[in-house]
Amino acid sequence: MTTSFLLITFAICKLIIAVGLNVGPSQLLRIGAIDFDGHLTVHSSDLASVSSDFGMLKSPEEPLAVLHPSSAEDVARLVRTAYGSAMAFPVSARGHGHSINGQAAVGRNGVVVEMNHRETRTPESxxxxxxxxxxxxxxxxxxxxxxxxxxxxxxxxxxxxxxxxxxxxxxxxxxxxxxxxxxxxxxxxxxxxxxxxxxxxxxxxxxxxxxxxxxxxxxxxxxxxxxxxxxxxxxxAPQRVRWIRVLYSSFKVFTEDQEYLISLHGQLKFDYVEGFVIVDEGLVNNWRSSFFSRHNPVKISSVSSNGSVLYCLEITKNYHDSDSETIDQEIEILMKKLNFIPTSVFTTDLQYVDFLDRVHKAELKLRSKNLWEVPHPWLNLFVPKSRISDFDKGVFKGILGNKTSGPILIYPMNKDKWDERSSAVMPDEEVFYLVALLRSALKDGEETQKLEYLKDQNRRIMEFCQQAKIDVKQYLPHHATPEEWVAHFGDKWDQFRSLKAEFDPRHILATGQRIFQNPS
Ligand code: FAD
Incomplete structure (x- = not known):
């Protein structure tokens, strides 16, 4: 008998009465009776803390209970109970709840496994x-x-x-x-x-x-x-990072340079290649770009051409303190091959750990202005290289107008670095781009900053891709119908479905993704 058994049983009985759950009381009593190394909680603050996510697009929904596991065996005990019950119930792992569309949610009949809740006995790295x-x-x-x-x-x-x-x-x-x-x-x-x-x-x-x-x-x-x-x-681990940003007014030149950089794999290459789109007030709204510090906007306006779209290439070179003599030379050789606007070079140098943790600094700033915990109607797409310029014309220079409500990242990747056997889905081309529209909606903002406006814009972007036959794949996918999921997985669907039948035949896990029907 667990120490918390009576408490949990009591709370569960209360819950059954309170919300009229359609999960049998015997199942609930069975969860309460499991001897966990960690602990199961039905405390209202624990339930509330897992009922929403970073996206804040769905109404909060409290689960039946939350497990704070302290071992793999704890997780297994819970899932075995869910699987073995006459009426199976959903179990979802929650990492840090940074999904956009409720992917880690479980519904009010399910149990959330708070993977990040640190129980003292959770295995150390x-x-x-x-x-x-x-x-x-x-x-x-x-x-x-x-x-x-x-x-x-x-x-x-x-x-x-x-x-x-x-x-x-x-x-x-x-x-x-x-x-x-x-x-x-x-x-x-x-x-x-x-x-x-x-x-x-x-x-x-x-x-x-x-x-x-x-x-x-x-x-x-x-x-x-x-x-x-x-x-x-x-x-x-490298010790330091030289972090460089340069601007382009031509999308063609920008993407040619990005594609050239990702083709380099020897010693002489940059270690990180990203980029973002700047449409009009994009820099002001770009919470990732504190880098363009107070005095820099002057420089930026000098290269900005009448409010038209600019593109920023973001590259880094890692190094050790002992390489500080040669690093400038290596960067100079690499930069000579690029065709950015010559007056637009922004450089900084920092510790490796500070570079990797750069977005957290932006988070703290946004939190201090109450701008972090707002709805995030993000749209992340993988766009095939052959159609990226059509996407630019239709979306960056078209649908977006001159308002973005947040950073828009764009960078290419090589498909041969992805294992085709994984479940991840990407376009059918050797090089494809991530385009990430990372928007924040403001309740009291202008019309173009409101949630409904941004959601509608996402819908128009997807519609545009469909009409222009740009075969994009959603990253961090969210689809509404079974047909859309089948189309999303394409050739991988049969394998995906058969793995589900083998490893989660009762559809217990990660029901918040809404790919398969609810537990059977
Ligand atoms: P959750 O949102 O908690 O869970 C996501 C899904 O994974 C759910 O379905 C959940 O059930 C499942 N899951 C969670 N843990 C486990 C587990 N242990 N085993 C099996 N399934 C599990 N992504 C990038 O790739 N690159 C980025 O640069 C990037 N930047 C981001 C920046 C911000 C500010 C935010 C909010 C998100 C960013 N993401 C990025 C997206 C991120 O990778 C996803 O949100 C992802 O889901 C991780 O978030 P999480 O750990 O909070 O998982």
Whole structure:
């Protein structure tokens, strides 16, 4: 008997009476009776804290209970109960709740597993410096993985722009940033996983063992298992970063330069290639660009041509203090090949960790102005290289007008750095672009900043792509109908569906993605 059993049972009975749940009371009593190492809670503050996400686009919905696990076995105990119940109930892992469209939500009949809630007994990250990997708990935030590995002078190779995301959460999508052109997405840098399947089995998987599950889970939107441990490949951590931004007024020249840079893979290359679009007030609204400091807008206006669209290439070169003599020379050689506006070079130099954690600084600023916890109708698309200029004409120079309500990222990646066997979906071309419209909606803002306006703009962008036959794929996908999901997965759909039947036959896991019907 668990210490919390009576309390939980009492709370559950109260819940049954209060909300008239259509899950049988016996199932609920069974959850309360599980002997967890961590703890199950029905405390109202715990329920409230998992009922919404970063997107804030859906009405908050409290789950039945929240599990704060302290081991993979805890997660397995819960999933086994859900799977074995006459009426199965949903179980969703929640990383850091940074989804946009309720993907980590579970509905009021389900249980959320708060992977990031640190129970004292949750396994510590373990760095194996000789083998160049780290074993991390699935709910660990990347910022903590970085801190841990830096103690050994090592770091993961592939990142997201923002580090307060969980390992399990980004590996369920792909995990991309400016290093992906060379190292591939984060899912291409995983050596092994421990996964709790939808039947409640704890399975170890890798390139050699349970291969189908391994590739399926990577980019698998949480559909086949809950990642409780990931083994991440490491490299020696650079000490410093030279961070450069240059501007372009020609989209063609901008993308030619980006594509040239991602074709370099030898010693002489940049380590990170991204970019963003500046439409009119885009810089003011670009919470990622504190880099263009107070005195810089003067410089920017001198290159801005009558409010037309500008493009900013963002590149970095990593180095060690001992290389500081040669770094300038290497950068000069690389920059000579580029065709940016000559007067538009913005350079800064900082510690590696400060570069990686750059978006958090922007977060703190936005939080201080109450501009972080607002709705985020983000749209992330993978656009094939062959159609990126049509996308520019139709969207950046067309649908967006001169208002963006947030940064618009654009950068190319090489498909050969993505493993086709993973569940991640990308366009059918060797090079494709991420276009990320990272907008914040303001209730009291101008018409163009309001949620409904931005949602409608997203709809118009998708409609434009469809009419122009630009075969985009959504990244962090959100689709409304089964037909849309089938189209999203394309050739991968049959494999995806068959993995679901094998590893989560009762459709218990990650129901917030709304790909499959509710638990059967
Ligand atoms: P959650 O939102 O909690 O979960 C996402 C999905 O994964 C849910 O379906 C959930 O059930 C499932 N899941 C969570 N944990 C696990 C687990 N352990 N095992 C199995 N399934 C699990 N993405 C990028 O690729 N690059 C970026 O640069 C980037 N920047 C971002 C910046 C900000 C400010 C924000 C808000 C998001 C950004 N993202 C980026 C998107 C991010 O990768 C996704 O939101 C992702 O879902 C990670 O968030 P999370 O850990 O909070 O996961």
């Amino acid at each position: 373990l760095v194996r410096a000789e083998e160049m990997y780290v074993d991390v708990w699935g709910g660990e935030l990347w910022v903590d993985v970085l801190k841990k590995t830096l103690e050994h002078g090592l770091a993961p190779k592939s990142w997201t722009d923002y580090l307060y995301l969980s390992v399990g959460g980004t590996l369920s999508n792909a995990g991309i940033s400016g290093q992906a052109f060379h190292h591939g997405p984060q899912i291409s840098n995983v050596l092994e996983l421990d996964v709790v399947t939808g039947k409640g089995e704890v399975m170890r998987c890798s390139e050699e063992e349970n291969t189908k599950l391994f590739h399926g889970v990577l980019g698998g939107l949480g559909q086949f298992g809950i990642i409780t441990r990931a083994r991440i490949s490491l490299e020696p």
